[in-house]
Amino acid sequence: MTFEQLLQYVASGLTNGSIYALTALGFTLIYNATDIINFAQGEFVMLGGLSAVSLHEAGAPLPVAFAGAVLTVTVVGILFELLAIRPLLRSGVLTQIIVTVGASLAFRTGALMIWGRDARPLPSFSGETPVRLLGATFNRQTIWVFGLTLVIVVALQLFYRRTLTGKAVRACSINPMAARLMGVSYSRVVLLSFAVSAAISAAGGVMITPASFMSYASGSLIGLKGFAAAILGGLGNPLGAVIGGLLLGIIEALSVGLLPGGSSGYKDGVAFLILVLVLFARPQGLMGGRIVDKA
Amino acid sequence: MKHRYLVYLAVALALVAALIGAVGCGGDETTTTTVEPASTETTAPASTETTATGPSGEPVIIGAVVSATGPASPLGEPEKATLLMMEKQVNDAGGILGRPLKVIIEDDQSDPQNAVTAAQKLIQQDKVVAIVGPSISPSALAMKPITNQAKIPQLAMAAANAITDEPPIDWMWRTPPKDALAAAKALSYVSETLKLTKVAVLHDENAFGASGLAEIEKTAPDWGIEIVAKESYKTDETDLTAQLNKIKGANPEVLVVWGTNPGPAVAAKNMKQLGMDIPYVGSHGIANKTFIDLAGDAAEGVVFPAGKLLVPSSIVDPQQKAVVDQFAAAYEAVVGSPPPTFAGHAFDALGLLLSAIDTAQSTDAAAIQTALNETTGFTGPDGVYNYTPTNHDGLSIDDMIVVKIEGGSWVLAE
Missing domain, CATH: 3.40.50.2300 (Response regulator)
Structure with missing residues (x-):
């Protein structure tokens, strides 16, 4: 493998990795607030992408379609929490997780009925000409995804650490009971987490659609990889989610390069094997600790 | 502790979801496998027979299984429309063997399990002479043992190689070019x-x-x-x-x-x-x-x-061109849009079957089987069909x- 090829594999890995990272971030936000693993997370990504496609086809300029799609999916996330998660608050986390599995199927089938089975495209945010960097070529859209992911991560950190609402969310994730005694509305924190998580995933969906298209079925693979990334990084740690996502993408791409020809089908196997090994050595994930240890 | 347990549970769920996803995808994609061009009309073989007198007597009942709904509906819908259109054409032209033609269409909703149920219903309840369809490969492979055991001729409209490559193929023919x-x-x-x-x-x-x-x-x-x-x-x-x-x-x-x-x-x-x-x-x-x-x-x-x-301009054979033009015009008159590939698969399937029944002058399954195996030079939208007892694909590389x-x-x- 030449150095140039190596760089290209890393570039490919970053492309997929930033999508995994954003989805992992969505998992993390909901997990932190509720202990729920939301298996409909990938579906939020899919709904975001397809909503943007519809809005754009209806004549909305790209930025408007972007905002509209994020808003739409945020509303979906809020309704999902109000209608499916909140009524089960007393049934325990396990029941709620099962509900998210059901919801993911419902979202997928709904999307199939609305948008049909064909994948749909969206124009690139800033043209198709690839960008060359150190001998590797990046899709322009990748740079958008990568850049916006960083912006979202920084914004989230600021929100969690600098605002009162953000601190309330963190308080709830550390000790819901104590937070409630301090006057924090737990149910509002949960609602907020679902809304923000849906919005972030939707934004991710809109950003990747120009590069990789979106179909009703696209959410499941993205959701699965995003979940793996969240575990790898340490479930509950937003920074860990991002690092886990990027790492997972790069491992996958590199394993294509390192495995003998004709075995690219095993790259997911390699990625998951590494995930399992990491969990053996560090059950809390690469950057996990605080949250997982709390009980 | 509680949380670690949850994480393990979630990993297990994710793996299950992955497996389900993989299986689901496989089925779905095979669906699209059939993507091909389509369509036209051979003069329905039956129409050459009786002219003025209308059909009479017991109808000749042919079953059809199509994916009229579900993910494969882009295949099944035009197929269904084509079969209904042909049924009317044949009956307007005097029927088949002097008897009315009745096509009973079942929808498998793009699901092989429904295709199996539909095949059993058509064979046992409706006593069909033969079956046209289904639209997608997974359904065709699921129906194959049933029609084979019941010795009912089946003309599949799906492209997976295994449909006609793997035995038993005695009662299974196909119309689209295979993969x-x-x-x-x-x-x-x-x-x-x-x-x-x-x-x-x-x-x-x-x-x-x-x-x-x-x-x-x-x-x-x-x-x-x-x-x-x-x-x-x-x-x-x-x-x-x-x-x-x-x-x-x-x-x-x-x-x-x-x-x-x-x-x-x-x-x-x-x-x-x-x-x-x-x-x-x-x-x-x-x-x-x-x-x-x-x-x-x-x-x-x-x-x-x-x-x-x-x-369509690639069709230079005058006979095939005539068939395609006629079919396209008839289809467009009924449906309102030009026939897609899949309509052609259905047109060829029912056309081949009617031609075989006409040749056999019988609705006996063994007679139809013999007639289908002797089909030579049947020209339809998909190409020129030559079936033999061992080749149930009909088309050749020149049809692509x-x-x-x-x-x-x-x-x-x-």
């Missing part, structure tokens, strides 16, 4: 038109892509082609630059991509991104406008094997064309 024929057409183009020998294959990991790779690997030596690289991807994978980067390293002269949307479109875009300017030969899985919509500029110059109906994408539309490549 192997498309692979052969693609390789012949690489070998004879492009005159290139070093091929890289990028294929979907689903049933369609995997069987495509197997066929290409098996027959490449016959065309003097060497496979220098082969890589795979999942249908919904978002970026294929890693696979293409690996392929690039093997220095192939041409890239063959075997899959259904959206993978091949992602591959076309990623090739541009990596600056790979070798020819892109696709499969018949991209013989649809969706590929052009998705890949945009990257679709330009892409070639793929397809049935002749995709580029290689299509090139130019200016966002399809032109003949050869």
